[in-house]
Amino acid sequence: MSDACDCTPTTHDLKPYEEALELLLSHARPVAEQESLPLHQALGRVLAEPVRAPIDVPGWDNSAMDGYAVRLADLPAEGTRLQVSQRIPAGTAPRPLEPGTCARIFTGAPVPEGADAVVMQEQTRRRGDEVIFEKVPPAGANIRRAGEDIEAGSVILEAGTRLLPQHLGLAASVGVAELPVKRLPKVAVLASGDELRMPGEPLQPGTIYNSNLFTATGLLRALGCEVVEMGQVADTLEATKSALAEAAGRADLVLASGGVSVGEEDHVKPAVEALGRLDLWKIAIRPGKPLAFGHIGETPFIGTPGNPVSLFVTFLLFARPFILKTMGLKEPRNRALQAVAAFDWPKPDKRREFHRARLTRGADGANLVEVYPSRSSAVLSSVAWANGLVVLPENRAIRAGDRVDFLPFCELIGWGS
Numbered sequence: 099m100s101d102a103c104d105c106t107p108t109t110h111d112l113k114p115y116e117e118a119l120e121l122l123l124s125h126a127r128p129v130a131e132q133e134s135l136p137l138h139q140a141l142g143r144v145l146a147e148p149v150r151a152p153i154d155v156p157g158w159d160n161s162a163m164d165g166y167a168v169r170l171a172d173l174p175a176e177g178t179r180l181q182v183s184q185r186i187p188a189g190t191a192p193r194p195l196e197p198g199t200c201a202r203i204f205t206g207a208p209v210p211e212g213a214d215a216v217v218m219q220e221q222t223r224r225r226g227d228e229v230i231f232e233k234v235p236p237a238g239a240n241i242r243r244a245g246e247d248i249e250a251g252s253v254i255l256e257a258g259t260r261l262l263p264q265h266l267g268l269a270a271s272v273g274v275a276e277l278p279v280k281r282l283p284k285v286a287v288l289a290s291g292d293e294l295r296m297p298g299e300p301l302q303p304g305t306i307y308n309s310n311l312f313t314a315t316g317l318l319r320a321l322g323c324e325v326v327e328m329g330q331v332a333d334t335l336e337a338t339k340s341a342l343a344e345a346a347g348r349a350d351l352v353l354a355s356g357g358v359s360v361g362e363e364d365h366v367k368p369a370v371e372a373l374g375r376l377d378l379w380k381i382a383i384r385p386g387k388p389l390a391f392g393h394i395g396e397t398p399f400i401g402t403p404g405n406p407v408s409l410f411v412t413f414l415l416f417a418r419p420f421i422l423k424t425m426g427l428k429e430p431r432n433r434a435l436q437a438v439a440a441f442d443w444p445k446p447d448k449r450r451e452f453h454r455a456r457l458t459r460g461a462d463g464a465n466l467v468e469v470y471p472s473r474s475s476a477v478l479s480s481v482a483w484a485n486g487l488v489v490l491p492e493n494r495a496i497r498a499g500d501r502v503d504f505l506p507f508c509e510l511i512g513w514g515s
């Protein structure tokens with residue numbers, strides 16, 4: 099229960115989550131620059147332009163089975179015998195099929211001109227050079243037609259697609275060797291607070307380890323960003339201003355954790371205001387009510403609360419969609435799945451809660467959600483325990499068995515698609 103300013107008694111001055119997200123997204127500008135990358139370097143990048151197939155796939159009619167290619171006119175009834183006039187393994191170019199004969203053919207091999215069906219070998223008996231056909235196939239049986247999968251000239255990958263292994267395979271299947279991708283966005287990360295020490299350093303009284311730096315840079319790298327590490331900033335206005343100005347000059351987005359409240363030790367807010375403009379939004383969610391958004395010069399700035407859990411959650415709910423849009427992805431918003439509550443939540447908050455939770459599989463195969471027992475936003479171990487966030491609606495009690503929205507970390511952390 100340790101969000102900054104939990105004292106706010108009403109919610110009427112708080113922005114609803116969707117409103118804050120849409121406002122934030124309206125400021126995200128997809129990076130304009132693009133580059134051309136060979137397929138094996140393009141994994142995880144975002145496609146800058148649509149890709150069209152230069153060829154048909156398959157390129158020619160081919161056999162879907164190991165068997166015999168026939169002219170149906172030569173196969174009037176079950177029990178017909180035909181001479182084998184050629185053998186067509188995959189990778190060879192056949193001669194036209196001689197009338198009154200059949201051709202031995204293998205999966206993926208081109209169907210010879212004149213043939214109008216392939217009979218699978220399980221429906222035949224071989225007698226030396228002859229084949230006895232036990233079935234009469236319908237016209238076109240076991241033939242994959244040219245262009246059946248992809249037609250030459252058609253768009254196979256849309257701009258804004260995150261390039262996953264299957265997309266690279268698809269591009270390769272039409273012979274495309276390089277793809278036009280967006281440049282990686284650069285995100286500068288800084289953590290403010292004189293109390294912070296790096297792991298490996300000794301702690302003095304009153305100091306804590308800088309965990310946010312590792313959480314934030316890890317989230318950014320998992321998203322596929324280039325991270326500009328600005329390190330730790332001393333709690334003075336001058337140090338904060340100069341670090342922010344440098345960060346803005348080197349990155350497409352500046353992400354800062356901590357120092358965005360209004361205490362006299364919180365210098366991020368006045369520093370951004372001095373260098374550009376800043377809004378401090380109070381959002382009707384927990385954890386992570388305050389979110390700072392602004393610009394340093396032209397560079398967008400997102401400031402999250404310093405609390406480790408608030409940083410994590412506000413990153414996933416706000417910074418992630420913002421960065422995905424900056425990367426050029428078509429749909430940057432997080433997707434929830436539905437699951438069944440395995441808990442009671444009798445005292446709902448006035449704010450929507452994104453609570454640390456764990457998805458498990460119930461005995462009947464249902465997706466069950468358990469919640470972490472504490473609401474504290476200072477407990478980082480809760481995030482390590484969880485495998486997602488459950489959405490607890492404002493002002494609505496939940497009973498075990500109710501349907502709830504669940505945001506799995508496998509969707510929220512990493513590339514997304």
Ligand code: AMP
Pocket residue numbers: 289290291293294306307308309310311355356357358359402403404405406
């Ligand atoms: P602030 O938002 O600066 O008021 O910080 C809120 C709380 O988060 C304080 O308890 C800070 O010590 C803690 N905190 C701030 N920055 C970090 C950080 N980088 N790593 C771990 N804890 C932090």
Ligand code: MG
Pocket residue numbers: 290291356357363364404
């Ligand atoms: Mg601080």
